[in-house]
Amino acid sequence: MTHPSTTGPAPVLALKDISKSFGAVRALRDVSLELFPGEVHALAGENGAGKSTLIKTLAGVHRPDAGQVLLDGAPVVFHGPGDARDAGIAVIYQEPTLFPDLSITENIFMGRQPRRALGRIDHKATHQATLALMQRLGVELDPDRPARGLSIADQQIVEIAKALSFDARVLIMDEPTAALTGSEVARLFGVVRTLREQGAAVLFISHRLEEIFQICQRVTTLRDGAWIASEPLDGMTEDDLVRRMVGRDLEELYPKQDVTPGEVALSVRRLTREGVFTDVSFDVRRGEIVGLAGLVGAGRTEVARAVFGIDRWDAGEVSVDGKALINGAPSTAMASGLALVPEDRRAQGLVMDMSIERNIGLTGLRTTVKAGLMDRGAERSRSLDWAVRLQVKYARIADTVNTLSGGNQQKVVLAKWLATGPKVLIVDEPTRGIDVGTKAEVHRLLSELAADGVAVLMISSDLPEILGMADRVLVMHEGRLTAEIQRSDATEETVMAAATGRAA
């Protein structure tokens, strides 16, 4: 194992031969990492590769069983997150935790505002300090506006400003872009570049490989808790990186099969929910995968919720196989052959404290019944069958789903809905936050389902996914359908133009 050699400036923060176990599970084995000032360093690896454990070790949450953490070349021991923060290490998580009713300034200086006589908060000084931070980051945000209503990207920028106010020299960004749209990612990356130019060291985690190549200079890859490589990204291809992560050649990421579309399965006509979306009409045919693209907040998820009956619509009509659905009734939508894999698998897709078996069983409460009672044998075999078909990795089918990794949780949600034998499958962000290997599996599954005659409506903020998988792309902008683009004409440019409201 050859570890990176130090040339040029000394690393500001380094891990040397770190190991960490939880019970019998070896989460990290002899992992080394060096972060240099003025560098954005990617941390790559599939779910369960040890990325989170490594971050928590850097952040002082975990103490390594063996190995050293080196700060400016000297060994240090962090006894808690406070120690790491005092050492200038800040972690920006995927979902920021701001106080929504407090202003940006109050959020940044929470509990340590500059004081005037008699302990009164010096509002002028804090306001000025926030303005200075925003200038440093090159963004224009009103320090006095409340955090409520800020986009997730702007919330993350506030978190970054907060980190800077602690004089952070090392920024660890844990999947910051997972919930961001293209323009928001660009905004965040602008800030990251500014920080890099100012000499900060950034550790960047993302499942989106193109982002890693866009913003990072070097990459460290982990696999199954072991260090695989630390190397410059210059001259590497995405395939090289994937091979390091999964340890083998990956099958194609977008295995789209050509299908001749059949009858219209899902028909949505002039659907309107006041103040949310307006006059939305489209069809999805058997065998088709229709992509639904747009910025976050364009109303895509809301349309899906209304079609499935979670929310009521105010006007319009939805039908499956020509049969009109009842407004606001998911149970009848299900009976008609509609299935919805929702965007938030932890809150909406799964009952986290329930077993894999029973989560899949929840959609079969009408079918796995004998004489009015649950037929447990039928329930178990139905759940086992689908868990195996989708290659869910679990110890026991009776384990709760919160013991599974994100990718396997998503497979359980898919299993739960495929077990209903749907005619129409709506998937909302089907691969958000799951690793590239599982992502390819989900794509292959969607492609096979379509080939079997299922009509698939796929909502996604992952543009390559839309372009790679969809036969047709529908684009929404501010609550309206603004474009319908055939696969052959769909490019990042045409889709983004429609999504941002520019004339296509």
Next chain:
Amino acid sequence: MADFSLSRAIRWSALKRWDAVVGALLIVVLLLSFGTVDGFGNALNLSFLIGNTLPIALIALPMTLLVVSGEIDLSVASTAGLSGAVMGALWNQGMTIETIIPICLLLGVVCGLINGLLVTRLGLPSLAVTIGTLAAYRGIAQIVLGSDAVTDFPTQYLDFAAGRIGDTFIPYALLPFLALLAIAVVALHATPFGRSLFATGASEEAARFAGIRVKRQKLILFTVTGLMASLTGIFWALHYASARFDNATGLELSVVAAVLLGGIDFDGGKGTLGGAIAGVFLLGALQNVMSLQDVSAQSQIVVTGVLLVLSVLGPRVARQISVARAGRRAASAPVSKAPSPTP
């Protein structure tokens, strides 16, 4: 070998399951009381114990289902009191008991329906709604019957509600209760309805996304709870041969304490009816023993209160132990992504 691993598995699952702990505790308390408390073990006292516990047990059946689904009904004792009061008032009017009882049960259905509609249609929290109706239903009971006590119900009804089978410890009323218990156990643990209650209690949003008709299910539950509360009110008036507006005052606390003691999670989604009923009779046995030992009523309330706190604490500790064991056993890596509490 197989026997060994089987007994091991049973022992571990018993240790981490709070309902089994409460069941074992009930048996220990009963055995200790037989051995050490004078007058506990005779059939008459045991029939008293069971008879006095039945009102709690009757309401605990629907309350368990409600709490599992993430709701609660604190108006049950007032509904019971109102039923008893209306029963007394109608009896004074000269109506036959055979007409009165269906009327009272219907009244219970209405009381439950009001709770259910307020919770499901207006989206109000059940805790607040039923504290309100707790006061309202009791107030109506007082308006209906004033400070009268009606005691002259037909003797065959009084005998059924207070009597026991021969010289055994079995009150007549235990038999219909056991039938209701069987129905409730099947409903909660063996039907799609029960399964959907657990899902709703654990995550109402995920239940809705799975096509479960959450509101309808809750409306049914509140209505059945009202029905069972009025049945309990009728039983109470006959069992103690006294219909007063303040019958069963405070009973809701005993029911909630017993149900939580039995391992039903206050946050919903967890527990078994067996555990809840074990909790009910554990509470009943302790109260019986304390009465036999001349412990004052005030001190008994203190014991109930302490039990209530323990009952919320115990299952959580038990669950944490089992989670820790599962975590050590599971091969999956503990790489949860919970944000650290400090920025």
